[in-house]
Amino acid sequence: MLTVPEAAERLSVSRSTLCTLIDGGRLKRVKIGRSALVKAAALAQFVEQFEDA
Template sequence: MTITTTDVAKSASPARLYRVGEAMELLSLSRSVIYELIRSGRLRSVREGRSRRIPGSAIAEYIALLESEAG
């Protein structure tokens, strides 16, 4: 079974905040790549106390950005 970016976008609930580790699994990217995307502004994130969280809507937006760049 092949997982597509649409499947990932559907599994990323817009109302949910994901830990970096969860975003790593959803996007199949390393921790350093996730943090680089956050630093560059390509992946939005929020701070909750001392931790960094990534909104589900930000994951969906990043996937849409990748698809628009590819097509």
């Protein structure tokens, strides 16, 4: 599990861009308490969408 800033860094996007992807439903996140975390598998699946194109 990655924090939003960690996931944003892996995708080379800003934190706000990552939040836009999450809010738009393009990237899934898990809420634990007040923390929003992104599964590494969800991040890999998101990237794979663009590799197939």
